[in-house]
Amino acid sequence: MVPLTHYLALSLLLFILGVVGVLVRRNLLTVLMSIELMLNAANLNLIAFSRQLGDLGGQIFSVFIIAVAAGEAAIGLAILISLYRLKGSVNLDDAAEMKG
């Protein structure tokens, strides 16, 4: 059996990759993909603990996270399409109207 700490370390690395992706990339498409990476890391954590504790609860929570991720992707990509129609670009630095 693989130790739980291995899974937690992997999930930590995946989450950090997502955080860095969100902050470094300026293309909205890649930013959304990085958010998916972070959600995947959370799922991995939950399921690893579910396995360790012998409790199904973690898997159930993962089902809900996957549902939220699907909704988030649909809405995020719809916003991306509207942004592209408005600006002709999906670069986040071009959408800076709210920046004082």
Added chain:
Amino acid sequence: MTPALFLFWVLAAVVLVGGVGVVVMRQPVHSALFLLLSFVGVAGLFVLLHAEFLAAVQILVYAGGIMVLFLFTIMLVNVRRQAAEPFLHPQAGFALLLGAGIYALLGWLLVGEARKIAALGAGGAADPAKLATVMIGGAKIAGNSQAVGWSLYREYFLPFEVASVFLLVAMIGAVVLGKRTMEKVD
């Protein structure tokens, strides 16, 4: 090295290569393909963790649904005409610093608590059957999908229904946002 540990390292490498590819690749199409690689790797890890139902859902929803959504959007926004993104954004230093900070904090926690974590559920942990069996009226049902299904419809019925309403709201929201002109909506 046990076969499970070997598989874990292989899948972890797949997941991390996919994750790094998503962040590093310049073309969104390449990022999307690396994201797919990462999803498949995570699905493999779910199988390794005896969450077979979740692995199937991961492939169907992520690799099937969300990936198709991403690829269609990439096709619609004509990314080739976009100005090339510089490799290092002014924000990159801050991003790496924050990432390193979170990594250090959580890594420190993980290392510090490693013994406690390893002792978690020491009693029933090694028993994969526990994740695949639920007692229903004295009868035992077997199989991870069946156990998850029963749990979802019995103990977590209200959240399940709320999730369906949430998905409906997301669908309507996506349709409204994706409409060609916002004026015609109202």
